[in-house]
Amino acid sequence: MRSEGEATAMPARRASPPPPPWEALPLVAPFLDAASLAAASCVSTSWHAAFAADYLWARLCAQHYPSALGLLRHLPDTTDDSASSGRCRCSSTTTSSSPHRRLFALFRSASTRSRVLPAPRLALADVAFAVDILTAGGETILSFAVAAAEAGGGVKNAAGLFLFGVDVGGRSAAIGPGEWRVRWTAVRTGTRGDGGAPAAVLMMDAKVPAARAAGAIVGFGGGRGEAGVAAGLPAPGCGGARLEAEVVLELAGEEKMIEKVRLGVMCECRYVSADEGLRYLQHFLL
Incomplete structure (x- = not known):
């Protein structure tokens, strides 16, 4: 036993190892x-x-x-x-x-x-399309408005693409002879709930020459054909636009009755994805 007052020996502190040479x-x-x-x-x-x-x-x-x-x-x-x-x-x-x-x-x-692009801030539920098909003289052949989320039924390979089909077979509209014109407007409706006012952008205002309309392949005895037009979309910034808006009319019978209208956005001969189309639209609509 240690005697009273004997100092307690402290353990010796181990020196830090020297740094490597x-x-x-x-x-x-x-x-x-x-x-x-x-x-x-x-x-x-x-x-x-x-x-x-x-x-x-x-x-x-x-x-x-x-x-x-x-x-x-x-x-x-x-x-x-x-x-x-x-x-x-x-x-x-x-x-x-x-x-x-x-x-x-x-x-x-x-x-x-090289990262994945963010999801668009605009949704299909926020967008509606208004389409007017007119004669060269301004007479209305066919006009309609449809929500983007409600369009697209029956369009082949439309899954995930900015490609929409609108059935207008019950409206008895025929393109008839002569030149005609297509006007397509995309509209942001007021359904987003963010308090933003509706906005619109003109996707296409193009004339279809009479020769192109007359060349639509429609067979005898209730055959079917197509007539369409494509036009460059406005660029969201400076420089030229790479995207094109396309409107195609699906026709039936010798009278060329319009049965369906297809609306799409293309890039280098392919339809863009729904997200690509929405990212484009949000430049103008948000």
Whole structure:
């Protein structure tokens, strides 16, 4: 037993291990991945010299993005390599710039930029279509308005596309001879509940030459055919429009009675998806 007043001996504190010798760092560096190299290069000047060496990043480029090496001579020479995986902006990282590190960071960031587009803020339930088909003299052949969410029935391959079909067979409308005109307006109704006023954009106002209407293939004895028109859509910003609005009339009989009207938006001869069409419309309607 300790005698009274005897000092209690404190356990000796274990000394911190010494840092690894600088010469060992280059031996470890080739075994690290990009994120570890970037983080280690921020520790100190000596660690930066070991872990930011250009040959290490050249090896990673060759391993992950070999095609990128051909672009190295086309990139500007800059000393800011802070866009690397570690996002380090400490002063030591800018003292010695690695061109291959910048190249690796450039191609690593490419995957984050290639992301899925956000869902449109406009829904089909918010949109209605108004269509007028007129003679060259302005006489109405057929006019109708329909909610986009209620259109589309019976259109082949319309699933997920900005393609809608409206059955007008009970209206006894025939296109008849001569030139005719199609006017298609998309309208944002006041059903969104966000307090916004209704808005509209003219999708098409196009004339259909008499020759094109006369060329609609309608056989004898109740045959069927089509007549249609396409026109470039207004661009949502500067520059030319790539999208086209298309209106096709499905006709029946020798009198060319209109049975169905198809409305769609196309890009390079294909119908765009419903989301693509809505993203386009929201530039004008929201």
